[in-house]
Amino acid sequence: MSIELYRIDDRLIHGQVVVGWGQPLDLEFIVLVDDDVAVSDWEQELYRMGVPPGMDVHFETVDSAAAALNDFRIDTRRGLLLTGDIDTMRRLVDRAGTIETVNIGGIHHREGRTQRLRYVFLSPAEEASLRELAATGVQVSAQDVPASRPMPLEDVLRGGTR
Amino acid sequence: MSEASADSGQGVQAIVAAHGDLAAGLVDAVRCIIGRSDVFVALTNRDLTREALEAAIRHVIDETGARVVFTDLPAGSWTMAARRVQREIPDLVVVTGASLPVLLDFACSGAGTPDAARHAAERGRQALLICEPPAREQGPA
Numbered sequence: 001m002s003i004e005l006y007r008i009d010d011r012l013i014h015g016q017v018v019v020g021w022g023q024p025l026d027l028e029f030i031v032l033v034d035d036d037v038a039v040s041d042w043e044q045e046l047y048r049m050g051v052p053p054g055m056d057v058h059f060e061t062v063d064s065a066a067a068a069l070n071d072f073r074i075d076t077r078r079g080l081l082l083t084g085d086i087d088t089m090r091r092l093v094d095r096a097g098t099i100e101t102v103n104i105g106g107i108h109h110r111e112g113r114t115q116r117l118r119y120v121f122l123s124p125a126e127e128a129s130l131r132e133l134a135a136t137g138v139q140v141s142a143q144d145v146p147a148s149r150p151m152p153l154e155d156v157l158r159g160g161t162r
Numbered sequence: 163m164s165e166a167s168a169d170s171g172q173g174v175q176a177i178v179a180a181h182g183d184l185a186a187g188l189v190d191a192v193r194c195i196i197g198r199s200d201v202f203v204a205l206t207n208r209d210l211t212r213e214a215l216e217a218a219i220r221h222v223i224d225e226t227g228a229r230v231v232f233t234d235l236p237a238g239s240w241t242m243a244a245r246r247v248q249r250e251i252p253d254l255v256v257v258t259g260a261s262l263p264v265l266l267d268f269a270c271s272g273a274g275t276p277d278a279a280r281h282a283a284e285r286g287r288q289a290l291l292i293c294e295p296p297a298r299e300q301g302p303a
Contacts, residue, residue: 010211014239015181046245050237084212108211119209 066095175274215243232260263289
């Protein structure tokens, strides 16, 4: 499987993704799944500027990502799939049906959210959505950078060990 | 979010936005070297969403009139946020890969202008050197 990580990160492409995960995983492509970014040339140029030479970025809607997921998986290069929120990842999992693990990489503070980890803040609705995702059999854990320990969802929702 | 502010002199001329405590550290290093802590506002991205990063930059720009943003990583969240703000403020200059030599050059110029930022960026490029060990002298055989 050449998609090494399915990640939810509200900053999308940024230092942790490109450098933090990109270097140790030797990533050569990123699949950025976001319905708005997928139709914005300007946003796409912005994110392309952020990746090093030799790393491709594919911009997909939820529907197009689900349709192309097998092609990304048989790609001989190593890739990372990224969504900016839980809802987008859930819709992708619903359509694709074959995503086994999801990484919570960063969901930051916003009104109505409660802190769970240093880098994870969740509203009650988001918490319920993650529980529903896990109930479908998807392994959900939080891990911001490779050097930190992955934390299972149940531990995250208990507040982990900040 | 803001970790440094006015001191004296000409006031805030630029934002330094970086990961962790880097921006505050860079601004403090400028203060140590030239005694100025009023040139820059330091911002950390800790705990902030994309929207909050943009809002933080806009807030400092609105408060100070600064038209230069120094960021650390070209691929970093601050750079992305600053580029988005740049869409609304076309005369905003974003300099990535900022370092102490860059900030010192900018602060010492006193101009606070986009051209001063461009000059500082060039100074930063020139400051990236590899200092190889000196070649050992050949002793008598």
